Amino acid sequence: MLKIQRKANGRVLFTLSGRIEAEDTDELRRLLELEGAGSDIAFDLKDVTLVDRDAVKFLTDCEVDNIELENCPPYVRKWIGQERGRPRRKKRNARTDKLQNREQGNELE
Numbered sequence: 001m002l003k004i005q006r007k008a009n010g011r012v013l014f015t016l017s018g019r020i021e022a023e024d025t026d027e028l029r030r031l032l033e034l035e036g037a038g039s040d041i042a043f044d045l046k047d048v049t050l051v052d053r054d055a056v057k058f059l060t061d062c063e064v065d066n067i068e069l070e071n072c073p074p075y076v077r078k079w080i081g082q083e084r085g086r087p088r089r090k091k092r093n094a095r096t097d098k099l100q101n102r103e104q105g106n107e108l109e
Contacts, residue, residue: 004031011040013070017047022054029058032067046071056083 002024003017012035014028035041043062051059056076059069060083072080 002027004028006031011042013042013044015044015047019050019052020048020055020058021052025054025058032062042068042070044070045073045076048073048076051076051079056080060084 001018002020004027005015005017007013007015014031020028032041043059056079059072059076060080063069063080069077069080
C-alpha cells in the first residue's frame with residue numbers, strides 16, 4: 001500500500017511511503033496533472049519499500065520531465081538507469097558523491 005503526503009512551500013514535495021505498484025502510478029500521474037505544467041515538483045522516496053517495473057518506468061519518466069527524486073533507494077536508482085538503457089548520469093555534489101562512494105566501498109576516511 002502506498003501512502004502519499006503533499007507539502008508545498010515554493011515547490012511541491014510528495015513524500016511516498018510503502019510500495020509503489022502499477023495501480024499507484026495512475027494516481028501519481030493524476031496528482032502531477034493537478035499541479036500543472038511548470039511546477040517545481042519532487043518525490044521523496046526515503047520510505048519506499050518496494051517498487052515494480054511499472055513504477056520504475058513511471059519514475060524514469062518523472063526524471064525526464066525534471067521531477068526530482070529525493071532519497072531514491074540505490075536499487076531503484078540502478079533500475080532506473082537500466083530502464084533508460086544507459087548508466088545514470090551522476091549529479092555532482094558532496095552528499096551524493098559520499099553516498100555513492102560508501103555504496104561502492106570506496107569511502108575515503
